[in-house]
Amino acid sequence: MAHIIPFKAVRPTRDKVSLVAARSYQSYTKEQREARLRDNPFSFLHIVNPGYKFDKEISGQARYSLVKNRYLEFKEEGIFVQDDAPCYYVYKIVNREGREFNGIIAAASALDYENDAIKKHEDTIAYKEVVFKDYLKTVGFNAEPVLLTYPDNNVIETIIKEAQEKRAEFEFTTTYRDTHYLWLVDTPKTIKSIQEEFKNMPAIYIADGHHRSASSYLLYKDLKDANPDHQGDEDYNFFMSYLIPESDLKIHEFNRLVKGLNGLSKEEFLIQLDTFYRIENRGKTPYKPSKKNHFSMYLDGDFYSLYLRKTVYNIETSLDGLDAQLLYKTILQPILGIDDLRNDIRIEYSNGKNDIVNIKSAVDSGEFTVGFGMVPATIEQMKNIADDGLKMPPKSTYIEPKLRSGVTIYEF
Structure with a gap:
């Protein structure tokens, strides 16, 4: 009521x-x-x-x-x-x-x-x-x-x-x-x-x-x-x-931009990423994901597609299936060492109403090292998370x- x-x-x-x-x-x-x-x-x-x-x-x-x-x-x-x-x-x-x-x-x-x-x-x-x-x-x-x-x-x-x-x-x-x-x-x-x-x-x-x-x-x-x-x-x-x-x-989604690779080389980063994702190099053409649990990544002049290996990630709650949470749990926290999404100065957010090309520009300028794109959350996801008393990571939606x-x- x-x-x-x-x-x-x-x-x-x-x-x-x-x-x-x-x-x-x-x-x-x-x-x-x-x-x-x-x-x-x-x-x-x-x-x-x-x-x-x-x-x-x-x-x-x-x-x-x-x-x-x-x-x-x-x-x-x-x-x-x-x-x-x-x-x-x-x-x-x-x-x-x-x-x-x-x-x-x-x-x-x-x-x-x-x-x-x-x-x-x-x-x-x-x-x-x-x-x-x-x-x-x-x-x-x-x-x-x-x-x-x-x-x-x-x-x-x-x-x-x-x-x-x-x-x-x-x-x-x-x-x-x-x-x-x-x-x-x-x-x-x-x-x-x-x-x-x-x-x-x-x-x-x-x-x-x-x-x-x-x-x-x-x-x-x-x-x-x-x-x-x-x-x-x-x-x-x-x-x-x-x-x-x-x-x-x-x-709309909020895309992620990150400074540095937490001390890893590009090759070491990709190897760790391979634990959670099937990785495909898409080359120079801007690439945007088309479905949930699927990300785009821009690194060192190339776009990549990242497909989740579902055998290594369990979706047990409404929050677990949210792409912003998934990215945090599989990449940002364990590999890039970003625990505090609100206050860590290494991460910034770009709303998805702006094009994926903005990620490319931000990384090419040298201000950021890697960028991640995702599809928007749905109203059903937002409601389910609220109904379950759970909270999305910051900058999960641009509404x-x-x-x-x-x-x-x-x-x-």
């Missing part, structure tokens, strides 16, 4: 939403950030990078306080306006390839996160959870929804399609050539129907945003403990989410859609 409720979003005015909306701060290069901050006074980046106003790098609690100040200034200047009544927000993204993502922006329950009605498939890092929780507690808002996914539902699909028959409240295209649309759903009957459909679902799943979900849960616990009159319906009991049906979710910050804001 999932408790998904409408809320009163703070939103940019229609004429400024395209200027306000921003990708996540980390996705910009330094040059891109500086250009947007210099040329666009309405960008949400001005809120999350408040030091720009003072030409100074500011961090920690001082930055959090300034973020809140910049946000309040945007409200005072009428750039942001809060809706008068709670709404669900039907949201559509059409990316540059023409793929559509249709879902609902709403508030999800922190208690559902605690009770596993919102299921997780990825480990989080404790200190990152606490840092972002402290940030949320100071600024008092959340501007980037967590991406949740639910089983395809005919009632919700019909509601989304009916909402989209009207003129969109927002319609804007980004410089990435993705077009975004937003519609308000505020009629009591429709709101009740949406709530009931989510209540009838045994569980929904985090697709992207595990750290943000965990931080929102920590914030809920802090504010609950600090409130002697806690009732359970306060805004801090919920966090903003974008819920899309499983069929709309697009999962679309990616939302913009600042289009809808949730205050608590």
